[in-house]
Amino acid sequence: MLKSAEVLWSEVETQSAYALFQKAYEREAAGLLTMVQDKTSQITKVDDLWKLHDFLSAKRHEMDGKYDQRQSVIIFVFAQLLKEGLVKNDELSFLDPDKQSKIKALARL
Amino acid sequence: MLKSAEVLWSEVETQSAYALFQKAYEREAAGLLTMVQDKTSQITKVDDLWKLHDFLSAKRHEMDGKYDQRQSVIIFVFAQLLKEGLVKNDELSFLDPDKQSKIKALARL
Numbered sequence: 001m002l003k004s005a006e007v008l009w010s011e012v013e014t015q016s017a018y019a020l021f022q023k024a025y026e027r028e029a030a031g032l033l034t035m036v037q038d039k040t041s042q043i044t045k046v047d048d049l050w051k052l053h054d055f056l057s058a059k060r061h062e063m064d065g066k067y068d069q070r071q072s073v074i075i076f077v078f079a080q081l082l083k084e085g086l087v088k089n090d091e092l093s094f095l096d097p098d099k100q101s102k103i104k105a106l107a108r109l
Numbered sequence: 110m111l112k113s114a115e116v117l118w119s120e121v122e123t124q125s126a127y128a129l130f131q132k133a134y135e136r137e138a139a140g141l142l143t144m145v146q147d148k149t150s151q152i153t154k155v156d157d158l159w160k161l162h163d164f165l166s167a168k169r170h171e172m173d174g175k176y177d178q179r180q181s182v183i184i185f186v187f188a189q190l191l192k193e194g195l196v197k198n199d200e201l202s203f204l205d206p207d208k209q210s211k212i213k214a215l216a217r218l
Contacts, residue, residue, distance in 0.1 A: 029155035036158060040149040046138035049145060053165045060162060 009071055016094040017074050024086040025067050032059060075099060079106030118180055125203040126183050133195040134176050141168060184208060188215030 009017075036056065043049055068077055081087040082103060092100050118126075145165065152158055177186055190196040191212060201209050 026155075029158070033152060033155060033158055037149050037152070040146050043142060043146070046135075046142060049138070049142055049165075050169060053162070053169060056158075056162045057166070060159060 009074075013095055013099075014071065017078075018069065020087060020091055020094075021067055021069065021077070023091075024081045025063070027086050028063065075102050076106065078103045079109075082107040118183075122204055122208075123180065126187075127178065129196060129200055129203075130176055130178065130186070132200075133190045134172070136195050137172065137193075184211050185215065187212045188218075191216040
């Protein structure tokens, strides 16, 4: 397992990583918003409104946990975002090659 | 305070009360659904989606509590529904005059 002490982060890498986090979050949020607007417009029964509420509760919890900004887990977060298509390979080019390789390997798991 | 022992309910009154509860719930739910659909369609930022989620959490909690079917509190529930316009005066005509008076008096408080 990677520990923060094993991975050195430059100031530029850290700043760029947080910026990419923000971008991925906004992408996920935009996709969620479109999906919720679409679902909501089709609802005809209040039970389905409560189902949508349950879905949003779960999604919010998931997103709150996913974008963990602790440096020790950034590699894992990017691997997950890459896997989900919320971050693209070429957007990771600001990272040193070793970190990029680790992220890509983890994303394939 | 009214206690269930102080108020006698006929079988017809009880059945009709539950049916009117259901009607009021459906009215409130329909209004809520229309409002949520309207609000959702206007959202452009995910923060506003989370605000809508908070609003729905509160509303769901409120509605879960409001339609309390215990016979001992039906008078109070109807007073609240009357106050909110979810039940109309003439829909209470299945109740004996004493209950109707109590409900109307409470609704004016």
